[in-house]
Amino acid sequence: MEKNRVIEFAQTATNTKTFRHDYPISDELKRVMIGKVLNDFMKYALDRYYLEYLPILKEFVDDHSLQTEKQDGLLHNLFWWRIFYDMSLDFRSSCVADYIAENYHWLRKRPILISWLKECKKAIPKFYYVGYKHNDRALVLVDILSEKTIDAVVYDPMAIPPQKGEIAMGTLIPLGNGLYSPIIDFYHFEFEARKDIAMHLHYYYDKHLKTSTMHEAFIHVLSAMLQIEKIISTENTSK
Numbered sequence: 001m002e003k004n005r006v007i008e009f010a011q012t013a014t015n016t017k018t019f020r021h022d023y024p025i026s027d028e029l030k031r032v033m034i035g036k037v038l039n040d041f042m043k044y045a046l047d048r049y050y051l052e053y054l055p056i057l058k059e060f061v062d063d064h065s066l067q068t069e070k071q072d073g074l075l076h077n078l079f080w081w082r083i084f085y086d087m088s089l090d091f092r093s094s095c096v097a098d099y100i101a102e103n104y105h106w107l108r109k110r111p112i113l114i115s116w117l118k119e120c121k122k123a124i125p126k127f128y129y130v131g132y133k134h135n136d137r138a139l140v141l142v143d144i145l146s147e148k149t150i151d152a153v154v155y156d157p158m159a160i161p162p163q164k165g166e167i168a169m170g171t172l173i174p175l176g177n178g179l180y181s182p183i184i185d186f187y188h189f190e191f192e193a194r195k196d197i198a199m200h201l202h203y204y205y206d207k208h209l210k211t212s213t214m215h216e217a218f219i220h221v222l223s224a225m226l227q228i229e230k231i232i233s234t235e236n237t238s239k
Contacts, residue, residue, distance in 0.1 A: 019115040025176035029112070033175065034155055037113055040103075042183070045083055045095050053082050060219075064226040067233075073160075073187050074226075077125060080171050080183050085215040087121045096120050116174070123183070124214050125171040127201055127225070129194075136161035141168075144201050152180045159185035167194045169222065189225070193232040197225050 025033075057078045061071050087094040096117050100107060107114050131149065132140035139162065141150045152172060159182075162168055168186035175181055189197060204224045208217035 017111040017115055019112055019119055019174070019176070021119075021174045021176065022178050023176055030175060032110070033113065033116060034181070037107075037117070038173075038183075041096070041099050041117065044099050046079075048098075049083065049095060050079060053079055057082065060223075064223070065230060066226070070187070073185060076184050077170060077187050081125045081215070081218065084120065084123045084125075084171065088213070088215050091118075091121050094121070119174055123171050123173055125169060125218055125222075127167060127169050127197070127221075128186070129198070130162045130164055130166050130168060133162070133164050144198060145205055150180055151178060152182065154185065155181055156185050160188055162186065162188060163191055165194065166191050167197050169225075189229050190233050192236055193229040196228050196232060200224065200228060 054075075057075055060078060061075050064074075066074060083095055087096055091097055100114055100117055104114075107117075127144045128141040128150070129144055130139055131142045134140075137154045137159075139152045139154070141152050142148070143150060144167070150172065153175070167189045169189070170182040170184070170186035172180040173183050201221065204221045205217060208220045212220070
């Protein structure tokens with residue numbers, strides 16, 4: 001009986017039109033999602049939008065005087081914030097909608113993949129506390145704003161291994177069975193800044209959410225957190 005329930009609720013590549021975050025998916029479907037669809041979509045988005053968005057995103061990065069080795073990580077996370085922000089404003093004219101339309105001839109054979117891609121419109125970059133590490137790729141994160149615990153796996157082989165207890169920023173996408181993955185590697189805040197960031201995060205979100213959407217508030221909060229990180233880093237350097 002229990003086995004039948006697992007089969008009944010499992011998501012497959014062919015018989016499900018609605019992607020559910022908490023339902024399990026097969027290893028084969030996960031390989032298609034990550035190895036083919038996500039990689040293909042990311043290349044599609046970068047080819048079409050990166051140069052268009054680069055000037056304003058680079059201006060934001062330059063304004064915060066980051067260490068050289070951290071600039072690219074922030075820049076690429078900002079790029080995906082902008083992609084998902086645009087999607088939240090009008091999904092029908094978004095990058096994901098265009099990708100689905102241009103690849104519908106093969107995506108329609110696996111409707112769950114279309115549903116999964118559409119879930120991207122709900123993705124919002126957030127700040128996470130690394131609560132536990134199974135290893136450098138399998139993590140238990142805590143959404144600092146909601147205090148929700150999240151199981152995450154990092155697929156990027158070039159990703160920086162996080163430290164337990166650090167604060168990281170990134171955009172998680174669902175993989176089924178309650179598992180999530182950052183679309184690219186997190187932006188890792190300086191370890192010494194974690195207490196000050198955690199202390200001020202709720203204040204800045206409360207302030208900006210009064211007049212802004214979650215996507216819009218995020219960019220203001222990120223700016224404040226980067227300034228806090230810079231102050232802590234400068235103080236430590238001067239000691």
